[in-house]
Amino acid sequence: MxxxxxxxxxxxxxxxxxxxxxxxxxxxxxxxxxxxxxxxxxxxxxxxxxxxxxxxxxxxxxxxxxxxxxxxxxxxxxxxxxxxxxxxxxxxxxxxxxALNGHHADYTPGSPDLPEVAALLRRLGETPCPGIEMREAEQRLERYAAHPDDLHFFAGPHLLHTDLNNANALVDVHAAQGDRARLVDWAWATRGAAWLDAGYWVIWLIASGHTPTSAEEWAAEIPAWHTAAAEGIIAFAAANAHLWAEISTADPGPWTLRLATASEAWHAHRTIG
Known part of the structure; x- marks a missing residue:
């Protein structure tokens, strides 16, 4: 809320x-x-x-x-x-x-911001996770996983942002090449498997007009994505479909319903397609 x-x-x-x-x-x-x-x-x-x-x-x-x-x-x-x-x-x-300059990233298909956000997530993947108190990905998703055994897919030692809302990605076209995007709002910083932020990005990309296939093609620009087991991606898609269904039921606004639809579309793609 x-x-x-x-x-x-x-x-x-x-x-x-x-x-x-x-x-x-x-x-x-x-x-x-x-x-x-x-x-x-x-x-x-x-x-x-x-x-x-x-x-x-x-x-x-x-x-x-x-x-x-x-x-x-x-x-x-x-x-x-x-x-x-x-x-x-x-x-x-x-x-x-x-105070950063720039604009909120445009996630729609064909946007010139997409490569900048992909570069940002690659930099994040290379950043050591600090030894501070932080939530664990498997704990955050525990209530939503289809099976308790799925949780091990989400565990890991890597620093994650986990809220890839396009408003949290700022792109400054005048900044140095390869360093143009920044992530704001680290309130939900989490420790977990390296590929999860690419997975969170997939959901927001689908919500912004991408097909699940197109969204996953952008996720594949992040090296960590290739470390994910296919079963782990299915488990993550299922957990997020459950999470957004719960959120959109409690707070049925346009954006929560859009994310619920997107996460369910990705889950269907992974389980049916």
Missing amino acids: ATTRIGLDRLPPAARAAIEEHTGPLLTVEETTEGFNSEIAVRVTSTTGTWHIKGLRTDHPRAWTQRREAAVAPFLTSLAPTLDWHVETAGWDLLGFE
């Missing part, structure tokens, strides 16, 4: 002051509409720079996601915006990220 968004002006004065200790007096504050997990999501400028700020109340049920992002951020060189500061005060947990 989406979290209710509020403006920066509704923060307690002490929390606003803590932000300005890092930024200096703010000149502009631009609310951002993307994302579902933050109560505060703004782009701010001052005389010293520009930041993207995201925040949750410290008593929010998902406050742990702020701490997860802060913990993983130092390990994401070339993959994500730099975390410049993290403050927890006056009942709020606030993260100040380097």
Whole structure:
């Protein structure tokens, strides 16, 4: 379920002051509409720079996601915006990220952003998984697997993002070649099998208009995809079809229904086609 968004002006004065200790007096504050997990999501400028700020109340049920992002951020060189500061005060947990330029990736067939996202996922596959507290892929999918024996396919030692929503992939066409895309929102950073992020991307590609075959052709651009057993891909497709069916039933909005349809189409492709 989406979290209710509020403006920066509704923060307690002490929390606003803590932000300005890092930024200096703010000149502009631009609310951002993307994302579902933050109560505060703004782009701010001052005389010293520009930041993207995201925040949750410290008593929010998902406050742990702020701490997860802060913990993983130092390990994401070339993959994500730099975390410049993290403050927890006056009942709020606030993260100040380097503000990225660029646009949300276009996942539709033929998009010039697709090779950039594939290059990004290849870089992610080469990034060591930090030894920090992190959720395990097999635990996250345990409730949704068709068979308990399927869970071993998802286990592994690799760093995963797991939320390949196109709004979480930013592409800057003016950046250096091969380094143009970044992933934001690492709240669901996970440890697991190296090929899983390519699998998560498949679902979003199908939801963006690709056939399952076309989506898997893009997944095949990620070396880790070729390490997956065919039975493991079927198990992963089944688990995600169950997951998105549950989400779309509880929250039947256009995007959840689109993901449920896409994940079921992929599962059918893998089991019937």
